[in-house]
Structures are given as C-alpha cells and as structure tokens.
Amino acid sequence: xxxxxxxxxxxxxxxxxxxxxxxxxxxxxxxxxxxxxxxxxxxxxxxxxxxxxxxxxxxxxxxxxxxxxxxxxxxxxxxxxxxxxxxxxxxx
Amino acid sequence: xxxxxxxxxxxxxxxxxxxxxxxxxxxxxxxxxxxxxxxxxxxxxxxxxxxxxxxxxxxxxxxxxxxxxxxxxxxxxxxxxxxxxxxxxxxxxxxxxxxxxxxxxxxxxxxxxxxxxxxxxxxxxxxxxxxxxxxxxxxxxxxxxxxxxxxxxxxxxxxxxxxxxxxxxxxxxxxxxxxxxxxxxxxxxxxxxxxxxxxxxxxxxxxxxxxxxxxxxxxxxxxxxxxxxxxxxxxxxxxxxxxxxxxxxxxxxxxxxxxxxxxxxxxxxxxxxxxxxxxxxxxxxxxxxxxxxxxxxxxxxxxxxxxxxxxxxxxxxxxxxxxxxxxxxxxxxxxxxxxxxxxxxxxxxxxxxxxxxxxxxxxxxxxxxxxxxxxxxxxxxxxx
Amino acid sequence: xxxxxxxxxxxxxxxxxxxxxxxxxxxxxxxxxxxxxxxxxxxxxxxxxxxxxxxxxxxxxxxxxxxxxxxxxxxxxxxxxxxxxxxxxxxxxxxxxxxxxxxxxxxxxxxxxxxxxxxxxxxxxxxxxxxxxxxxxxxxxxxxxxxxxxxxxxxxxxxxxxxxxxxxxxxxxxxxxxxxxxxxxxx
Numbered sequence: 001x002x003x004x005x006x007x008x009x010x011x012x013x014x015x016x017x018x019x020x021x022x023x024x025x026x027x028x029x030x031x032x033x034x035x036x037x038x039x040x041x042x043x044x045x046x047x048x049x050x051x052x053x054x055x056x057x058x059x060x061x062x063x064x065x066x067x068x069x070x071x072x073x074x075x076x077x078x079x080x081x082x083x084x085x086x087x088x089x090x091x092x
Numbered sequence: 093x094x095x096x097x098x099x100x101x102x103x104x105x106x107x108x109x110x111x112x113x114x115x116x117x118x119x120x121x122x123x124x125x126x127x128x129x130x131x132x133x134x135x136x137x138x139x140x141x142x143x144x145x146x147x148x149x150x151x152x153x154x155x156x157x158x159x160x161x162x163x164x165x166x167x168x169x170x171x172x173x174x175x176x177x178x179x180x181x182x183x184x185x186x187x188x189x190x191x192x193x194x195x196x197x198x199x200x201x202x203x204x205x206x207x208x209x210x211x212x213x214x215x216x217x218x219x220x221x222x223x224x225x226x227x228x229x230x231x232x233x234x235x236x237x238x239x240x241x242x243x244x245x246x247x248x249x250x251x252x253x254x255x256x257x258x259x260x261x262x263x264x265x266x267x268x269x270x271x272x273x274x275x276x277x278x279x280x281x282x283x284x285x286x287x288x289x290x291x292x293x294x295x296x297x298x299x300x301x302x303x304x305x306x307x308x309x310x311x312x313x314x315x316x317x318x319x320x321x322x323x324x325x326x327x328x329x330x331x332x333x334x335x336x337x338x339x340x341x342x343x344x345x346x347x348x349x350x351x352x353x354x355x356x357x358x359x360x361x362x363x364x365x366x367x368x369x370x371x372x373x374x375x376x377x378x379x380x381x382x383x384x385x386x387x388x389x390x391x392x393x394x395x396x397x398x399x400x401x402x403x404x405x406x407x408x409x410x411x412x413x414x415x416x417x418x419x420x421x422x423x424x425x426x427x428x429x430x431x432x433x434x435x436x437x438x439x440x441x442x443x444x445x446x447x448x449x450x451x452x453x454x455x456x457x458x459x460x461x462x463x464x465x466x467x468x469x470x471x472x473x474x475x476x
Numbered sequence: 477x478x479x480x481x482x483x484x485x486x487x488x489x490x491x492x493x494x495x496x497x498x499x500x501x502x503x504x505x506x507x508x509x510x511x512x513x514x515x516x517x518x519x520x521x522x523x524x525x526x527x528x529x530x531x532x533x534x535x536x537x538x539x540x541x542x543x544x545x546x547x548x549x550x551x552x553x554x555x556x557x558x559x560x561x562x563x564x565x566x567x568x569x570x571x572x573x574x575x576x577x578x579x580x581x582x583x584x585x586x587x588x589x590x591x592x593x594x595x596x597x598x599x600x601x602x603x604x605x606x607x608x609x610x611x612x613x614x615x616x617x618x619x620x621x622x623x624x625x626x627x628x629x630x631x632x633x634x635x636x637x638x639x640x641x642x643x644x645x646x647x648x649x650x651x652x653x654x655x656x657x658x659x660x661x662x663x
Binding site: 259263265359362 | 508509510512513535538540637638
C-alpha cells in the first residue's frame, strides 16, 4: 500500500567494511585492459595505481580481476613498459 | 547552590555539569561569553571536556558531527549570522540522528548590522529537524540545557536551546546550580550502540536512494512526534530530582481568559505582568508562553484554547511575504478546531526593541477590542 | 519593586556595580535582584547605562527601566546626559561626589540627592588611577547601605565573589562607604 508507516527500528545508513563488493562495477566497463605478460617487468605500478584495487598478484606478475575492473585505463597509462593495452570489450 | 549568573554563564555551567566531552565554539556576540567561560573552566579544571577552536560556525558544527558520530556528548553555542552559517550542517546532524545540543542566543540577522535580540535567527532554522526550546530565565537556560541532553540522547534528535540576547544572555540573576552528583544521576554518560570505532570499522553517511531516504525521514517525523512524550517524561524526572517543572506551553491566568497574549522567550514575564495589571482593571486577560517550538505542541495548544477566545500572538520575527512564524504555526494548529479562536499576529521587538508591559497591554487591547483585522499582521513598537 | 539606573563610563565597571548589588541581595536572603546591562557598541570612556531591579518576590519583568526610583552616578561629570530621564519628583539620586550637598541638590530640583565620597575612598584603597578611579565597588557598598539592601557581611561576600583583582582592597572600600552611610532611605 502507498501509505508509509514509520520503520520499526531506527534506520541508519551505516555500512560494514567490504559492502562495496556487492556492487560489481565491471558493468561500467567498455574498454578492457590486457597485459602482454612477455613484456611485463613485474614492477607492480598497475597494482599500486588501480583505483578499484582489482589488480591481483597471484604470482610475480599481475592479473586483473574482471569483476570490478571499470576499464578506466589508469593501469595502461601508468605502465612504464607500455605492455597494457585497452581493447574494445567483446560483444556478448 | 545559588550563584548570580547571566544566561550565558548558566549555559556554560550547564554544559560543564552535563559532562560534555567535546565542545566546539566560534565566538559571536552575544553568545561569545559561553565559549569564554568554558575555556576558563577548562583552564581551572572544572570543565573536563575537549574544547576545539574552529575557524567558523560551519566548522564548529561539522566537528561536532564527527565527535558525536564517535559517541561523544557534544555542545556548541552561537547566534544570528553564526547560526545561519551553520545551516547546512544542522541538516547533516539531525539527518545523521546525532544528539548534539546547541545554545542559540537570539540576535537579529543582518543587513543592517544589529546585535540585539530577535527570534528570526532560530526560527529560520525551524525545518532543520532540531528540537527547539525557548527559555524565559537564566535558571531555565541551565535546566533546559541539562534536559536537552537527555531528550536528545533518547530521541536521537539534536536540540537547540534558545535564549534572548542581552535580556537573558547578559542579565545577572540568582540561579540554583545543582551539584554534579545529582546531575550525573539524572544524566548518566552517553554510550551509543553504534559509533565510529576503529575496533569495529564501519562507514557512516553513505548514499541513500529514494526508498531509504523517505523511510529515514518518515522515522524522523515519527520520532519528532514521540519527542513530546519524551520531553514530558524528562521534565517529570527533572522535577523529581531538582524540584522545578517545565511544560511545553506555560499558560498564565488563561483558562477563563477571553483574550490571551501568546509569546515566547524572556518577554513572557512582561506578558504575565501585563495580565496582572489588566486583571486588576477588571479584564479577563491571560497569557500563554510557548516554550517548546519543535516539536510543535499542537494538541496541547488545542486543548488549552477554546473557540470563544481571542489570541494575540506576539512575534519577534517576520517571514517576509507571509507573517510572523509563531502566528503562522498557531493558526495552522488551530485550523481543525471548531469554533476556533480569532487569532491576530503582532510583530514587535525586532532588532532588540523592548517588549514592555505597556506595549503588551496595547497589543492585548487591540486584539480584545477587535480594532485589528486578524487577516493582517499588526506591527507595534514601544515609542520610548 | 525597586528599580535603579546606573550611569557610568565604559571601563568603569558600571555593570559590575549592579551585579555586586545582585550578589549582595542574594546573600542577604531577602529577595531577588536582576542586574541588567544596556548593551551597545562599547568604548572606554563613553557613557554607559546599567539597571538593577530588586524585589522581595520573583521578578517577571525583564525589560529596561524607564522610570527608576533611584539613579546612581558613578561619575559626577556625567550630569548632562539624560540622568533625570523618567524620574518622578522625589526620586533618589546618589552621586559620587565630594561637593557639598546643597550645591549638588540645586542641580536636580525636586529630587532627593545624596553624595558618596567614592573617588576619595577608592583612591585611598588604591583602586584605579587618579584621573579615573574605579569607584564601582565603593558605590555598590554605599547603595546597599542607603537603600538597606544587604548587611555588611553580604556586601563583603558580594564584592569578594565578583572582583578577581585587588579583592581585599575593593571589599574594604565597599565597607568603608557602607559604614559612612548614616541614614537609610527608600526609593
């Protein structure tokens, strides 16, 4: 019904840590970063600069987690070896 | 213990007695002495809270938003332009449901520059979600600040305790200052369940969509309504411990009166004196002091007044293009009553004009004799 | 209800004189006193007004005082500036002056004039410089005695709790003026 009764509990907008992981920001992406691992020196600047913290380090070389990558291109801009390219997202 | 205090010093004593943990104050006439006194008390060791020196009133309220979010009991004081400058943060604090207590010393708004008492500063903040209490003596300032902490902490709504610039803020009078032990019994330390805590990290104040936003406001409206009964409970407990009772509306010889002066603040005393003089001359005069303005005690007002009465509402503020704030609110509250009192709005005492017994008798007579059109606001001044 | 208006100069402690009387009345236990400053844009030396409203019952009226029963002049050179405004015939004017009462009275026809040698007393106790002695405590002591507002002990206590510097000297000056008063008056 359209009539709005007051909520029983005092509503507060308080979020617990990690709550932003519910928002899969990969849906924002229209360019996708690809790392040419043959040229990658493992300097970790992409890991350091990624604003979404979605560059993982499973081994000595980085790997980009595509659940949260928005395709912003900061990693490609920062990479001194210029081994990250921003490619068109493939059609589903 | 009785001390001779001004309204400002009574407010500072109350903040110290309440065990305020963080006070953040920017000086402005006529409220400056509150911060000065707290600073002195801090140096003497009689105020144990932290005093933050800030660069503006906006920052004063912003820092209290942070301190109260961390679970501190918080206090500030301001006036006029300072309160106007805080406006944005007032919404933030009430929306975040934080029990900040602030003293506002009524002073007119510029331009032109003016230092004296006028209620337009506090009344122009009426829609910010703050409780508002209008005091009529320095004793009431002290008592209301103490009660405001308890009321705010129970309702999760901030409180503004309002007193008249100079007429109360700078006038010395005897004030009964309760001892700290009794105050602590009345007002134990505040321990909020959710607060900023590095041991249990959480994010406060993130974005809310329409569905959450309206629910938050709906709950705030409900809590505002409920605040009237909280105010009543706290007043009863205060009376039990300290022997002084405060009601949201204070009628004076009003029950059998045919014309009633309605007024808020320190000039209410002059209204009572005017009523005494009018009664002595054989008139059925009464007065009604509006003490709690937010939440507006509309039910109590309707119960107290009846259709045969005439009301003379004395406003020390004016909403340009409309009428005095109290007049608007009282007319709105009485709209559903039938028959309703004939209510006339009078504007007096803007910019510090003295609201004297003689002036109030004139206002009473104008309303009583029906020489004014209730649809129009009547502007009055004491010519002296 | 007794209403008093004080005329002084900025920096002279005019409001404090009213506050001391309020403290003395509280300590005397016989009534209530409001000490009300008339607050303007203040400047040292400029004429300043303050009020005291005293009653043995609760005081409701907080407006300014327009028709005082008594006027207290902290500085005798202020005579020009509205001293007699609102006074009814027979009102009391208490002046800080060592001039003879007859010539002072001629200045205010129809009024009851009394003088207090407050300047001499204040300087004797080392209160303020010679040109501008601080006479507020001395005058407050004299007013309390003249109008029978409080006893010696209450006056001494009132000064002690109101004046943080030269507390002893101020209290002694107030009591010296208190003791000089031989006649109780009613305003």
